[in-house]
Amino acid sequence: SQKIEQNSEALNIQEGKTATLTCNYTNYSPAYLQWYRQDPGRGPVFLLLIRENEKEKRKERLKVTFDTTLKQSLFHITASQPADSATYLCALKRSYNTDKLIFGTGTRLQVFP
Amino acid sequence: GAGVSQSPRYKVAKRGQDVALRCDPISGHVSLFWYQQALGQGPEFLTYFQNEAQLDKSGLPSDRFFAERPEGSVSTLKIQRTQQEDSAVYLCASARGPFEEKLFFGSGTQLSVL
Numbered sequence: 001s002q003k004i005e006q007n008s009e010a011l012n013i014q015e016g017k018t019a020t021l022t023c024n025y026t027n028y029s030p031a032y033l034q035w036y037r038q039d040p041g042r043g044p045v046f047l048l049l050i051r052e053n054e055k056e057k058r059k060e061r062l063k064v065t066f067d068t069t070l071k072q073s074l075f076h077i078t079a080s081q082p083a084d085s086a087t088y089l090c091a092l093k094r095s096y097n098t099d100k101l102i103f104g105t106g107t108r109l110q111v112f113p
Numbered sequence: 114g115a116g117v118s119q120s121p122r123y124k125v126a127k128r129g130q131d132v133a134l135r136c137d138p139i140s141g142h143v144s145l146f147w148y149q150q151a152l153g154q155g156p157e158f159l160t161y162f163q164n165e166a167q168l169d170k171s172g173l174p175s176d177r178f179f180a181e182r183p184e185g186s187v188s189t190l191k192i193q194r195t196q197q198e199d200s201a202v203y204l205c206a207s208a209r210g211p212f213e214e215k216l217f218f219g220s221g222t223q224l225s226v227l
Contacts, residue, residue, distance in 0.1 A: 004155075006155075032214065034214070034215075041220065042220050042221075043117070043204050043206070043218025043219050043220050043221055044156065044204075044216075044218050045218070046215045046216065046217070049214055049215070089155050089156075091155075093214070100146070100158045100161055100169060100172075101146075101158070101216060102158065103148075103155035103156045103157070104155050105153075105154055105155045106154075106155050
């Protein structure tokens with residue numbers, strides 16, 4: 001069956017350090033992968049998209065990598081801040097004309113001052 | 114509107130009761146999705162509309178779940194004869210077009226079935 005796995009345990013890091021979150025998938029050949037942020041009681045908010053032919057994407061303090069051989073994406077937040085504390089979800093779309101985005105279970109990040 | 118709006122924000126239903134959840138997408142957005150999110154889990158796809166056409170309802174868990182978008186804007190997700198396992202947050206998302214990659218989510222409706 002198709003699966004998207006993220007670390008279910010919370011990631012706790014100190015302010016200023018780099019947070020690295022992992023997204024692994026099986027039985028997919030995704031057209032692209034997205035990362036979303038979700039705060040308690042809110043809907044997910046889009047952060048970054050990386051396509052199957054891209055290795056790395058950056059936006060301000062965020063960096064995403066995509067390794068289609070390992071079937072893995074890594075999401076990095078550099079110089080992390082307490083305000084970065086949230087749940088981060090990865091999501092795949094299997095093809096450009098497939099309607100639905102399929103989400104992982106999410107990883108909770110806690111940044112301590 | 115400025116964002117995707119969902120109502121009610123919270124809904125408590127007795128088992129067996131019917132409920133209706135509303136979604137107002139961003140004005141002009143063609144695509145509309147419903148997702149179900151259980152506590153501590155990621156959103157699970159329920160159904161997808163392109164304008165008023167329901168193109169995919171493969172995620173609806175049973176025939177008690179029904180969604181519509183009659184005029185291609187506001188959508189309603191209806192759950193008949195609610196059961197305890199229906200308790201979850203129901204998220205609505207919209208996108209500008211059918212191949213638009215970025216989804217805009219509402220804050221969801223938290224449904225509790227007692």
